[in-house]
């Protein structure tokens with residue numbers, strides 16, 4: 001048969017394939033071939049969804065939750081989101097200011113596609129999750145990266161934020177706890193950024209709170225609206241059940257913000273995937289209404305592992321790392337390691353080298369706009385973490 005060459009739209013031609021997927025696929029293939037590979041590359045909790053949530057989903061199928069739902073979400077899900085925001089975040093939103101999405105990812109997609117057109121600017125602090133610039137590219141927006149530094153605890157400073165904002169800035173993304181750095185913005189950090197943002201009334205803030213519950217201190221969670229309530233009428237809070245409740249595959253996120261923005265986001269969702277599965281919406285309702293006991297147990301495990309990783313890396317001379325305060329990632333600086341290896345020129349080559357030579361899978365920092373670094377995920381059991389640390393110590397101490 002004659003081979004047909006298809007012509008693709010620029011928006012997909014320009015999208016790069018995920019480095020996360022590439023390393024994951026190589027690690028899987030090596031494991032399949034009998035190699036002992038330590039997986040420190042996972043982007044999701046290594047726990048199962050709590051049984052109570054699964055039971056609620058089974059019951060939902062028997063109860064007939066198999067049809068289309070409202071675009072914004074089942075009323076009981078909206079109630080649960082509203083209650084969660086009220087009780088856990090001290091933020092009040094009406095049903096019209098809330099929508100569910102197909103994962104937090106779609107919340108971000110809906111918001112960016114609703115707010116950004118060609119040439120509009122979006123400010124993205126780096127290092128950042130790789131999907132932010134991909135969504136901005138789809139919207140044909142201009143990406144303005146602001147580098148956060150190790151010395152500043154990988155948080156955005158008011159000076160660097162101000163240097164990135166222009167009268168064409170439409171969106172700023174804030175993500176705390178952060179993927180990939182594992183760092184958390186303090187009240188003071190956010191207050192300082194809020195003061196700058198008050199001078200730029202056209203900027204909408206997307207507060208990506210997806211790792212909210214996965215924090216390793218008793219300090220209450222804070223987002224920019226908590227600290228600077230006058231920004232509430234131009235902030236969209238993005239969150240979901242994926243990470244906190246180990247529900248990545250159920251695909252339920254949510255967004256809360258000004259009614260006019262949520263309305264446009266719903267219009268877009270209504271003409272794309274409509275909504276996430278009805279059964280998933282019922283499961284998410286059960287998760288949000290079911291209390292935080294399971295979430296706290298999982299967070300404690302992540303916290304113990306964060307300490308194990310920090311203690312282990314401290315003993316390795318050629319690797320520098322800020323201990324994670326939240327999420328299940330940290331971002332060690334491997335630049336001295338790269339310099340010391342004659343056949344490795346950058347972090348992408350190092351990711352392959354670590355897989356081939358040490359049997360460790362980690363994601364290269366370039367995937368997060370952090371060249372020279374590697375993202376280490378501790379969504380892995382204690383044995384794997386210890387094995388990985390021993391191998392790194394033997395190679396680079």
Ligand code: PLP
Pocket residue numbers: 043102103104105106129175178179208210240241242243248252253
């Ligand atoms: N935001 C950040 C920073 C993430 O790391 C992820 C997933 O990795 C998401 C959002 C998306 O979450 P969801 O699985 O709910 O779409």
